[in-house]
Amino acid sequence: xxxxxxxxxxxxxxxxxxxxxxxxxxxxxxxxxxxxxxxxxxxxxxxxxxxxxxxxxxxxxxxxxxxxxxxxxxxxxxxxxxxxxxxxxxxxxxxxxxxxxxxxxxxxxxxxxxxxxxxxxxxxxxxxxxxxxxxxxxxxxxxxxxxxxxxxxxxxxxxxxxxxxxxxxxxxxxxxxxxxxxxxxxxxxxxxxxxxxxxxxxxxxxxxxxxxxxxxxxxxxxxxxxxxxxxxxxxxxxxxxxxxxxx
Amino acid sequence: xxxxxxxxxxxxxxxxxxxxxxxxxxxxxxxxxxxxxxxxxxxxxxxxxxxxxxxxxxxxxxxxxxxxxxxxxxxxxxxxxxxxxxxxxxxxxxxxxxxxxxxxxxxxxxxxxxxxxxxxxxxxxxxxxxxxxxxxxxxxxxxxxxxxxxxxxxxxxxxxxxxxxxxxxxxxxxxxxxxxxxxxxxxxxxxxxxxxxxxxxxxxxxxxxxxxxxxxxxxxxxxxxxxxxxxxxxxxxxxxxxxxxxxxxxxxxxxxxxxxxxxxxxxxxxxxxxxxxxxxxxxxxxxxxxxxxxxxxxxxxxxxxxxxxxxxxxxxxxxxxxxxxxxxxxxxxxxxxxxxxxxxxxxxxxxxxxxxxxxxxxxxxxxxxxxxxxxxxxxxxxxxxxxxxxxxxxxxxxxxxxxxxxxxxxxxxxxxxxxxxxxxxxxxxxxxxxxxxxxxxxxxxxxxxxxxxxxxxxxxxxxxxxxxxxxxxxxxxxxxxxxxxxxxxxxxxxxxxxxxxxxxxxxxxxxxxxxxxxxxxxxxxxxxx
Ligand code: HEM
Ligand SMILES: [Cu+2]
Ligand SMILES: [Cu+2]
Numbered sequence: 001x002x003x004x005x006x007x008x009x010x011x012x013x014x015x016x017x018x019x020x021x022x023x024x025x026x027x028x029x030x031x032x033x034x035x036x037x038x039x040x041x042x043x044x045x046x047x048x049x050x051x052x053x054x055x056x057x058x059x060x061x062x063x064x065x066x067x068x069x070x071x072x073x074x075x076x077x078x079x080x081x082x083x084x085x086x087x088x089x090x091x092x093x094x095x096x097x098x099x100x101x102x103x104x105x106x107x108x109x110x111x112x113x114x115x116x117x118x119x120x121x122x123x124x125x126x127x128x129x130x131x132x133x134x135x136x137x138x139x140x141x142x143x144x145x146x147x148x149x150x151x152x153x154x155x156x157x158x159x160x161x162x163x164x165x166x167x168x169x170x171x172x173x174x175x176x177x178x179x180x181x182x183x184x185x186x187x188x189x190x191x192x193x194x195x196x197x198x199x200x201x202x203x204x205x206x207x208x209x210x211x212x213x214x215x216x217x218x219x220x221x222x223x224x225x226x227x228x229x230x231x232x233x234x235x236x237x238x239x240x241x242x243x244x245x246x247x
Numbered sequence: 248x249x250x251x252x253x254x255x256x257x258x259x260x261x262x263x264x265x266x267x268x269x270x271x272x273x274x275x276x277x278x279x280x281x282x283x284x285x286x287x288x289x290x291x292x293x294x295x296x297x298x299x300x301x302x303x304x305x306x307x308x309x310x311x312x313x314x315x316x317x318x319x320x321x322x323x324x325x326x327x328x329x330x331x332x333x334x335x336x337x338x339x340x341x342x343x344x345x346x347x348x349x350x351x352x353x354x355x356x357x358x359x360x361x362x363x364x365x366x367x368x369x370x371x372x373x374x375x376x377x378x379x380x381x382x383x384x385x386x387x388x389x390x391x392x393x394x395x396x397x398x399x400x401x402x403x404x405x406x407x408x409x410x411x412x413x414x415x416x417x418x419x420x421x422x423x424x425x426x427x428x429x430x431x432x433x434x435x436x437x438x439x440x441x442x443x444x445x446x447x448x449x450x451x452x453x454x455x456x457x458x459x460x461x462x463x464x465x466x467x468x469x470x471x472x473x474x475x476x477x478x479x480x481x482x483x484x485x486x487x488x489x490x491x492x493x494x495x496x497x498x499x500x501x502x503x504x505x506x507x508x509x510x511x512x513x514x515x516x517x518x519x520x521x522x523x524x525x526x527x528x529x530x531x532x533x534x535x536x537x538x539x540x541x542x543x544x545x546x547x548x549x550x551x552x553x554x555x556x557x558x559x560x561x562x563x564x565x566x567x568x569x570x571x572x573x574x575x576x577x578x579x580x581x582x583x584x585x586x587x588x589x590x591x592x593x594x595x596x597x598x599x600x601x602x603x604x605x606x607x608x609x610x611x612x613x614x615x616x617x618x619x620x621x622x623x624x625x626x627x628x629x630x631x632x633x634x635x636x637x638x639x640x641x642x643x644x645x646x647x648x649x650x651x652x653x654x655x656x657x658x659x660x661x662x663x664x665x666x667x668x669x670x671x672x673x674x675x676x677x678x679x680x681x682x683x684x685x686x687x688x689x690x691x692x693x694x695x696x697x698x699x700x701x702x703x704x705x706x707x708x709x710x711x712x713x714x715x716x717x718x719x720x721x722x723x724x725x726x727x728x729x730x731x732x733x734x735x736x737x738x739x740x741x742x743x744x745x746x747x748x749x750x751x752x753x754x755x756x757x758x759x760x761x762x763x764x765x766x767x768x769x770x771x772x773x774x775x776x
Contacts, residue, residue, distance in 0.1 A: 039615075047616060054606035061577065061602055068580035069595065072515065078743075079584040081517030083775045094578075095524040095571065102570045106563035113613035114556055120615050121552050170388040171481060173547060173622060177688035180619040184548045186482065187387060188475020191549035193618075206698055208547075208622040208690045210381050212388055213307050216693035 036126075036160050036196055037119035043180040046116050050109060057105075120181065123162045123194035128155065132165035134172035134185040137214035139205065147237040151220035153205065155197055156230040162194045173209035176222065182208050197224035266351035267757055271358045272337025273653060275328050276646075278365045282324030283639075285369065289317040291717055297693075298710040300700045307694040311379035312394070314692060316371055318382030319399065321635065322495070323406050324368055328361055329642050330502040331410065331448065335417050335441045337653060341748035342435045344426025344766055346758045349419040357412035364405040371398060381692060383492075384459065386473040386484050390466045400463040407456045414445040414452075426747075428767035435746060435771045436512075436519060439526050440505030443534040447494045447501075451538070455491035458484055485548060489541035496634055497537040501530065503641040504572055507594050510648050511579050513744040514591035518772045520578025524571060532568025540565060546614040547621045555614050562612040569605060573598075588742070589663030593644025596671050597637050604633025607682065622692075625685030628678045636674050643670075643723060650727075651741045655754040656734030662726035670719025676712030680705060746771040 072081075086094065130153060131142040141153045155161045165174060165185035175182035179195035197203070207218035225233065262270060292313055296303045305313075336354065340347055348354050371377045378394040389396050421442050425434075462484065464470040471477035473484050512519055519525060542550055542558035576598060585591070607629045610616045620626065651657055684705040689696060696702055740749040747769065751759055 043616065043619060046613070047610065050610045050613065050616065054609050058602050058606045061573065062599060065577050065580065065595075065598055068577065068583075069585060072580055072583045072585050074516075074584040074586045079516070080775045081515055081583040083518035084520075084582060086521060091521060091524060094521050094574070095528055098570060098574055099528075099567055102567045103564070106560075106566060109609065109613060110560055110563050113559060113615050116613075116615035117552075117556060117559075120618060170391055171385060175622075175688075175690060177619075182547050182618055182621065186475075186549065188479075188481060189549055204688075204698055206688075206690060210383075210385070210388065210692040212379070212392060213311070216307070216690075216695045217697070219698035 036124050037122075038196065039116070039120050040178075040180050040196075042116045042119055046112055049112070053105065053109065120193075123192065124160045127160040127162035127194055129162045129164060130155070132163050132174060132185060133168055134165065134174070134207075135168040136170060136211055137207075137218045139172075139174070139218070139220050143234060143237075145234070145238050147234060147241055149237075151205075153220070153222045154230060154233060155222060155224050156227045157197050157200045157224040158227065160194055160196045162192060164190055164192045166190050170211050171209045172207050172211050172218065175206050175208035176203060177206070178203040184209055197222065200224050200226055264355075266347075266355045268336050268340050268348045268351065268354060269653065269755060269759075271354050272333045272335075274358055275332030275336060275361065278362055279325045279329040279333060282320045282328075282365055282368070286317045286320035286325060287717070287720065289313045289320075291713060293317060294710040294713040297696075297706050299707075300697055300703050301695060308379060310694040311381075311692075312371065312377045315377075315379055315381050315399075316368070319402070320368055322382060322499075323403065324365055326499050326634075326638055326642070327406075327410065327495070330499060330638075331413055331417075331441070331444060332358070332361060334437070334502055334506065334642075334645060335413070335445075338649070338748060339417055339420060339438055339441060340424070341751060341755065341759060342438055342746065342771070343421060343424060344429050344747055344760075344764050345420060345424035346760075346763065348416050349424055350416050353412050353416050357409040357416070360405050360409035360412070364402050364409065367398065367405065368402045374398065383488060384462060385481075385488070386462050386465065387481060389462050390473065396466050397463050400459040403459045404456055407452045410448050410452050414448045418442065418445050418449070426763050426766045428765055428769065429747075432523075433766075433770055435505075436508035436522075436525070436530075437502065437505030439530050440501040440508070443530045444498045444501040446534060447498050447537065451491040451494045454487055455495075458487035458491070461487075482545075482548060482550070485545055486541070489544045490538075493541040493544065494537045496630075497533055499634055499638050501533065503597075503638045504530075504576075506641045506645040506648070507576060507597050508579070509746065510590045510594040510644055511576055512772050512774070513648075513742050513746065514588060514594070515580050515583025515585045516743075516774045517579050517581075517583035518774060520575045520581065522575075522772070525575035529568045529572035529575060532571065533565070536561065536565050536568065543612060543614070543617070546617045559612060559614045563609070566605070566609065566612075573601070573605070588647075589658070589660060589667060590644045590648035590742075592664060592667045593640045593647065596667065597640045597644065600632055600637040600640060600674065603679075604629060604631075604637055608633065620685065622690055623685040624681050624689045624691060627691055628681035628685055631678050631681070636678065640670075646727075648742070649748075650730065651737030652748065652751070652753055652755070654731060654734070655737055656730045657737045657741065658726055658730035658734060662722060662729060666719055666723035666726055668719075669722055670716055673712050673714070673716030673719050677709050677716055678712075680708045680712065684709060745773050 129144065133140045139151050141149045163174065166189065167185040167187045169187065171184055171186045173182050173184045174193065176195060181193050181195055183191050183193040185191060201224050203222040205220040205222060207215055262274065265271060296305055296310055336348065374395060376394050378396055378399045380389040380392050380394060380396055380399060384399055421438060461472045465473055471479045473479045473481050475481060508519060540558055540562045542554055543562045546555055611620065611626065611629060647658065647663055684702055687702055687705065688699060689702050737753050739753045747764065750764060
């Protein structure tokens, strides 16, 4: 009689285990801490892990298939298979065990994916904010103070950058391959992404949502500059803007 | 085919006014293969364009029309009609022991609606301003576009009516027209799979119909469903679209799996491994879960964060029923007596392609990883492996498998196998290298990639593979034509299958059997006893 409860107990234990894996991965990511999570590193780490995971599964299934194909090839004409008659227990075993294995793997990856997701979607307090308006077919960036630039986003290196975006005509998607991130910009909605240029340098921006004829030419770049160079660039642009308004 | 004039007229009349499920099925097949040929030609043109940086053979507007046509025609005109039109119509009555479908006239109606859809889709190449809105047709672009979006809407609507009529018809057929003794517990896997696919079609096609009607109303009648400046919302469409189109990939996958199950059982002379779990857990599970994952296409679309996380979990969980089906297919090989005829080669090829395609779905399901690879060529490689190519392998394998039965001719085994080998090599060169091009950052739907010229060699390799692939399909076409004109007459049951469709004469006449078979002691997978 007691044996009946075994599956139930193992199911419970399974969820408890899964739960702890969630909890521990949440702990590792302390939202309140001041150090900035590195999503690019997180991406590379998780990507590697997932690739290993699916390669192992894939190679295992492929090898089993090849083994069966060779071992059970027809050796004489008219030969029939020798089907296995599964007992009741075997039927359930062949269902429950794979289901558990698949679900355990799913939950394990899901937990990690979720915590990386949190870091992707939680811009640090200290982020520098830039507004983006996309249109067919260009990117317009607006900095605090009203300075605008087209297709070139200048940012201070060493600071997390938060881009808030919308679109004036159709949907575009701000895609920054180097920072492993993208987000759609849409008319009537405001969306965001953030990234962390640790060093100075240039990075490609390109459009990832089909937007018509010039979709593939909607490229731009991010120029990460030293903080003081950025400040002086912004100040001079600001002065030019003032002068223009005064005129 | 008689030579006299009256003979030709009679012949045409017999086919055009036919309500016989087998002829309806074959006419579906002809239409869907025509769509496949034209859309395949588009694919080759697309690959040539991408083979070098800068404009190669055309301009962006024409390129976008090709790409639109390729996607829409392959899914709506080739795969869905080949599977739910040809295979389902031709095969289900034969497998359940019925003389025809439940509503033969309705069946003819859905066939001719489908043909209207095919003709409408082909008109893309003659009208001015053809649509350039991609198969997804997201607004606002589909509304702002100078192209004739209405073409898309009406093609979808007509094909949708055809699908709904077909779904009602075949679900009724499966429930009420089974031969005496043909109990649920011993139906062919193909019948189960198709039942699941039709249930999904009936629930979700109307939603796609609604969505495409709304874009045409916005564009031509001045409504503002998707216009934020007038209180509309652009994301509404994407939700409606994927609410249908994610299940749609399972509408394709389920019959595809069904064909593979049946081919594998026949050529391994073996029972389906763990039949009940495959049916209730695998096929039932896919049917249930496939409606709850659509947001995985919208991970980068600014949906609320919580729903993007929830649908990450449901997407991952779909690997459970899919895994059960794969386990069952591979398990059917165990202790079998496997014979490698052309259909079986395609089935084996399917297993490998599907493994690669399915497993690369896992990183996409993880929303944080998808923020990078979404809308890149990585996605294109994923769905070509899992749906486009694996699905086509199942369709081509299925055509070879049933070829002797529906044409009455045998095909040439050497030509068939040669076609398989060349196609399999071509497919893997094309789409495996496409994973790398995509992971290097190449976005989808790009006419050019001047900003990442370093990808040119990768693109070259993809295009090279595509040419091999095309040669493979041409060999297959030659083998079919060769068989039609010079094939030997086929026996009733060339594969020694135990399944009911092989008990008919070849090709099966009107009414399928002289007497409806008694299935009390029948088992479609009764091998080995
Ligand atoms: C283990 C199972 C699978 C998982 C976890 C999975 C996951 C995904 C995800 C998350 C996407 C969206 C990626 C993006 O656009 O960023 C996607 C795209 C797609 N998948 Fe899968 N997939 C699986 C199996 C399948 C199957 C079986 C089919 C078809 C038979 C399929 C067909 C497609 C198609 C057509 C697209 C792209 C649609 C488009 O954007 O045009 N997938 N898949
Ligand atoms: Cu774009
Ligand atoms: Cu999907």
